[in-house]
Amino acid sequence: MANTTLTANYVLRSLISQWCETNGIEAPKRSSQPNKPMPACSSSERANIDALLSKLCSPDPEEQRSAAAELRLLAKRNAHNRLCIAEAGAIPLLLSLLSSSDLRTQEHAVTALLNLSIHEDNKASIMSSGAVPSVVHVLKNGSMEARENAAATLFSLSVVDEYKVMIGGTGAIPALVVLLSEGSQRGKKDAAAALFNLCIYQGNKGRAIRAGLVPLIMGLVTNPTGALMDEAMAILSILSSHQEGKAAIGAAEPVPALVELLGSGSPRNRENAAAVMLHLCSGEQQLVHLARAHECGIMVPLRELALNGTERGKRKAVQLLERMSRFVVQQQEEQESNSRLQATVAQVFPQAPEQVQEREIPDQLESPASQYPTLL
Secondary structure, three states: OOOOOOOOOHHHHHHHHHHHHHHHOOOOOOOOOOOOOOOOOOHHHHHHHHHHHHHHHOHHHHHHHHHHHHHHHHHHHHHHHHHHHHOOOOOHHHHHHHOOOOOOHHHHHHHHHHHHHHOHHHHHHHHOOOHHHHHHHHHHOOOOOHHHHHHHHHHOOOOOOHHHHHHHHOOHHHHHHHHHHHHHHHHHHHHHHHHHHOOHHHHHHHHHHOHHHHHHHHHHOOOOOOOOOOHHHHHHHHOOHHHHHHHHOOOOOOOHHHEEEEEEOOOHHHHHHHHHHHHHOOOOOOOHHHHHHHHHHOOOHHHHHHHOOOHHHHHHHHHHHHHHHEEEHHHHHHHHHHHHHHHHHHHHOOOOOOOOOOHHOOOOOOOOOHOOOOOO
């Protein structure tokens, strides 16, 4: 490998955190072993960075724009540059440019911050500088590319659990939902990734649901193109564990689409579809969803998933099969009971009773209320 610098798989880490939360297990701690020390900036590198930072403070908008663009490229290049740029004091200066009226300068600045945030050591510096409100401002008001990179910045920062709480309280979630609705394809993907990460924290699920995330996600799930299906199902699985989320998902008539995914989706989407169905088939509306699932023929794909799915998919499928089986047995017992009742009635009353003459009907019927005990 030409470059041996490793970048953490944040999505995988978030999925592990979500699984630990769902199963009541403490998330694994990060290794306390110190990372390999990064070589210090050379004098020439530091001089170049300092010159760029001076231009960021220039009254000339053109100099600001060009300096922000060059820092963006430097920070993209490697981890060494990211650390050197942050240590030189670039973060507060870049943050000040997020409110620039020049959209290109704003775009370069937020993208430079995104690239800096990839380095673990820089996340704390960005958060402690009060970056989130300024990043959210760009997310709402910037160019499309700036909004995409603002969403990606929030995703990068939100891999730290305590930052999920801080970001969720700044109004970022409604802005991300808007980007998911109206953004470019890349913007929607960045917004979905950030929303997935933020919604791992229970307190952010309600914010996302109230911001109208569920109808958007259901639109993606039922989209014939299948665009963003993986992201949509991952988010739906998280939200279905929240009471408000389960109600909102249930109101969107999700069962036919989920049953179809169980039979023909990717392994990950099949397990998430089973997880959502399992949440729906518990609680107040479970009989409605169980009946609809039975109508849609859920038993066949469920049995197949229980045999050949992922480990999580198998567990969810087995649990759901147990509930479906109990429901089917109860339905059969009710039908048999009704059939026996009808047969008994037919034996007692083999012929239709003669029409009662009008004079046989008393003027006033006795109230049935006296037949029942008074409730206290």
